[in-house]
Amino acid sequence: MEKIPFVKKEQLEAICARYPTPFHLYDEAGIRATARAVREAFAWNPGFREHFAVKATPTPQILDILREEGCGVDCSSLTELMMSERCGFQGEEIMFSSNDTPAEEFVKAAQLGAIINLDDYTHIDFLQKTIGYIPETISCRFNPGGVFQLGESKEGFQVMDSPGDAKYGFTRLQLFDGFKKLKALGARHFGLHAFLASNTISNDYYPALAGQLFRLAVELERETGCDIDFINLSGGVGVDYRPEQPANDIYAIGEGVRQQYEAILVPAGMGDVRILTEMGRYMLASHGCLVTRAIHAKHTYKEYIGVDACAANLMRPAMYGAYHHITVMGKEDWPCDHKYDVVGSLCENNDKFAIDRMLPRIDTGDLLVMHDTGAHGFSMGYNYNGRLRSAELLLQEDGDVRMIRRAETPEDYFATLIWDRD
Ligand SMILES: *Cc1c(COP(=O)(O)O)cnc(C)c1O
Numbered sequence: 001m002e003k004i005p006f007v008k009k010e011q012l013e014a015i016c017a018r019y020p021t022p023f024h025l026y027d028e029a030g031i032r033a034t035a036r037a038v039r040e041a042f043a044w045n046p047g048f049r050e051h052f053a054v055k056a057t058p059t060p061q062i063l064d065i066l067r068e069e070g071c072g073v074d075c076s077s078l079t080e081l082m083m084s085e086r087c088g089f090q091g092e093e094i095m096f097s098s099n100d101t102p103a104e105e106f107v108k109a110a111q112l113g114a115i116i117n118l119d120d121y122t123h124i125d126f127l128q129k130t131i132g133y134i135p136e137t138i139s140c141r142f143n144p145g146g147v148f149q150l151g152e153s154k155e156g157f158q159v160m161d162s163p164g165d166a167k168y169g170f171t172r173l174q175l176f177d178g179f180k181k182l183k184a185l186g187a188r189h190f191g192l193h194a195f196l197a198s199n200t201i202s203n204d205y206y207p208a209l210a211g212q213l214f215r216l217a218v219e220l221e222r223e224t225g226c227d228i229d230f231i232n233l234s235g236g237v238g239v240d241y242r243p244e245q246p247a248n249d250i251y252a253i254g255e256g257v258r259q260q261y262e263a264i265l266v267p268a269g270m271g272d273v274r275i276l277t278e279m280g281r282y283m284l285a286s287h288g289c290l291v292t293r294a295i296h297a298k299h300t301y302k303e304y305i306g307v308d309a310c311a312a313n314l315m316r317p318a319m320y321g322a323y324h325h326i327t328v329m330g331k332e333d334w335p336c337d338h339k340y341d342v343v344g345s346l347c348e349n350n351d352k353f354a355i356d357r358m359l360p361r362i363d364t365g366d367l368l369v370m371h372d373t374g375a376h377g378f379s380m381g382y383n384y385n386g387r388l389r390s391a392e393l394l395l396q397e398d399g400d401v402r403m404i405r406r407a408e409t410p411e412d413y414f415a416t417l418i419w420d421r422d
Helices: 009-018 028-041 060-068 078-086 103-112 122-131 172-184 205-224 250-265 281-287 316-320 410-414
Strands: 023-027 049-053 072-075 094-097 115-118 137-141 189-193 227-232 274-277 288-299 303-307 326-328 338-343 352-359 367-370 391-395 401-405
Touching (some): 023 281, 028 049, 028 060, 028 250, 028 281, 028 391, 060 072, 072 078, 078 094, 094 103, 103 115, 103 122, 122 172, 137 227, 205 227, 205 250, 326 352
Parallel strands (some): 049 274, 072 094, 094 115, 115 137, 137 189, 189 227, 303 338
Antiparallel strands (some): 023 288, 288 303
């Protein structure tokens, strides 16, 4: 589908008159609409809750919006737990799905009453030693090993991760032993979690994963006698970064999971199991964009457009070769008859937002919108080359724009340095 920015050029120029580029801009109306669609798609499951993966967009006003829409959070570090606490999330609204977990993070998660999702068998003893007990509600992350494949894979669908190569989760055998051990140590309510593929563009991913986890849950309950309270499908639902990609249909996904539930859990007498999700990308990616201005045009062996953002503001293209669609504002109807590398200023040749991209002629001063940066965009930013993180702005439902994070200043960059000289 054609990718159209959620702001018009005039609106964006007005925003840029108040806030210098580059910045990330989020669309409140879009975020709310997606959160409502997700809730509706899983409304057949009374205990359903989406726990937004905080790492995707760790900004309080974004978490507030999602909380108002009934979401919880998924945290994987101490500071994410602290931010969630400050935003008013409490108890089982917080999922703590971490790995290689430091002791103080288990302490904080337990103090908040978060649901702890253990990544490894040895973490059972580690948790017990660290906090002195095993919580009544506990979850374990499963890794089936091998390669995750869908029964019927759709065109263009590629599984991004092989579970057998991923560092996460318990093996199947460890899961059975782990549940028994946790039960003996006082756990009463059990959860099962798995994250097997990332950025999937197929309505079949969640249903296929659900089928696998539901069957396992039935076996686990039978063999260990543990009461399985919830199944967490985690993240991995993708967005259509490229215009030619089909978008996921969350209603079809919810319905696919429901069919598995009816076919596997209900006949086993497990029709009270709650479904949880931990989506980051699906919730936010398409509701954020990176706004940047063309500041240079360079003509050497290739045609380069230099913009005022760089990989420090959006790392995915440099890190994964990820595609982010670019709209040159005001030139939407111009022919895409120029081939450009759109680059940032880092002294790293992978600092390219686009390579050999066909775009309309770009003049310096043009505003460029990089699409779908609302998740894993700002949050993966870093300070290489002394580059500073940008501001984050929220386009509110009422049309006003509010700054929700200021841009870093050099003082921020220097703040952690020890100036021990006179
Ligand atoms: C990153 C992460 C998510 C979110 O993944 P998305 O692909 O953004 O949906 C969910 N759960 C865990 C444990 C994660 O690490």
